[in-house]
Amino acid sequence: MNDKNIMESHMGTTAIKISARDVQVYYGDNHAIKDVSIDIEDKTVTAFIGPSGCGKSTFLRCLNRMNDTIDICKVTGSIRIDDEDIYDRRVDPVQLRAKVGMVFQKPNPFPKSIYDNVAYGPRIHGLAQNKADLDDIVERALRRGAIWNEVKDRLQSPGIGLSGGQQQRLCIARAVATEPEVLLMDEPCSALDPIATAQVEELIDELRQSFSVVIVTHSMQQAARVSQKTAFFHLGNMVEYGETGQIFTTPQDPRTESYITGRIG
Template sequence: MDTKEIKFECRDCQVYYGDKHAIKDVSVDIEDKTVTAFIGPSGCGKSTFLRCLNRMNDTIDAARVMGGFLLDGEDIYDRRVDPVQLRAKVGMVFQRPNPFPKSIYDNVAYGPKIHGLAKNKAELDEIVERSLRRGAIWDEVKDRLDSPGTGLSGGQQQRLCIARAVATEPEVLLMDEPCSALDPIATAQVEELIDELRANYSVVIVTHSMQQAARVSQKTAFFHLGNLVEFGETGEIFTNPKDPRTESYITGRIG
């Protein structure tokens, strides 16, 4: 596999929740146009680390983040960086589908409206349609864009949330266990979608399912107790892990 441009460069990252040292000395390089999976047992810090990448931890008072997070060579925790702007560049999809109590159209148009991406209604319509197509949900909702987003099924809601996230044209898409609340069919749809998104974005996905990590990702990082144990090509990690802890986890002996 050829090496791609590095999108996110993380160096010696530490996160504290109050007194708890949640992330210890994590260094990881996330490539552009690649799906990177974070795996590990519950409470190992993978979600916490993911939330560092778009500064969502800022909204939690007790969290302190240290270390270097370089997005295209620029430190996102620098004083000059506006977290609000950053989050437009680094989109996020959450564990549970969380459509806003608005129409499907307004859900997708929310980000573009806030950031002024559309000059007029026609352009906004176009962005909404394009995003819904990218979210692989356009055909299901094109006739009822005015109905509430909360009325969709769980899988549709999650794809709507993905469409909502891509509508702001992010460069990186963070996904925090996007399929944990979905049934196998909806999961398959979302996974297919992730694979398509790889063409345009750098995708980082946190997952509990090792099969899912193996299916959708090219790179995999294994976290354990706040440490990054192993990081490398997905095939390599699953077939030939170097660290005994990784091996124990993927064979089901810990976690």
């Protein structure tokens, strides 16, 4: 009991990184996200869980304005990162995405060498002064992506030639290389086998040291393993949000309980 209080007070001191208020998302006539308000903490892994089509991926894509690339999508409400409204007219979505990195469901390495895949972001944003600097950035990113040892001898071979799990870690390294502050992960393990999944989960736990990580997942075990906070989405609403342990042991909302115990979803 005492332990829990200490932990909670410790978590309470963590700064709020992303703060969303009354977010609505429409795909044409379809009201995909309804009234979602959430505070996502820095240096924390936050998991979004919920049945398919509940809007968790849609909401995730609002956080770096990837929904802008879909013509019929309309977002209202306010989403603030470091107290700056990211849907403000003055915010360049391109700059925003450099700050809020994203890892996708299916590993999507570019048809380039492993080195060029990782160097892609730093090159675009001019992060490296010279070649040696870039080499350094690439090595650091690959190390943080926990894949350096496997690829250090073949940096010039194509990224597509790696295995699925390696490809996904390469994509994480690629996202990390641009030094983002937030890392969004959209079901990063759904295309991977259990071993690769375990590697990626371990990696997510390490990334928490430096970033605020938001992960969408279908696997409740995964959410329980990697996250500190969990939000449960259902039919476009955010039903419940809280400490992961609390959500999985004593959910407040009957819908959350039904989902976790396997009655809906």
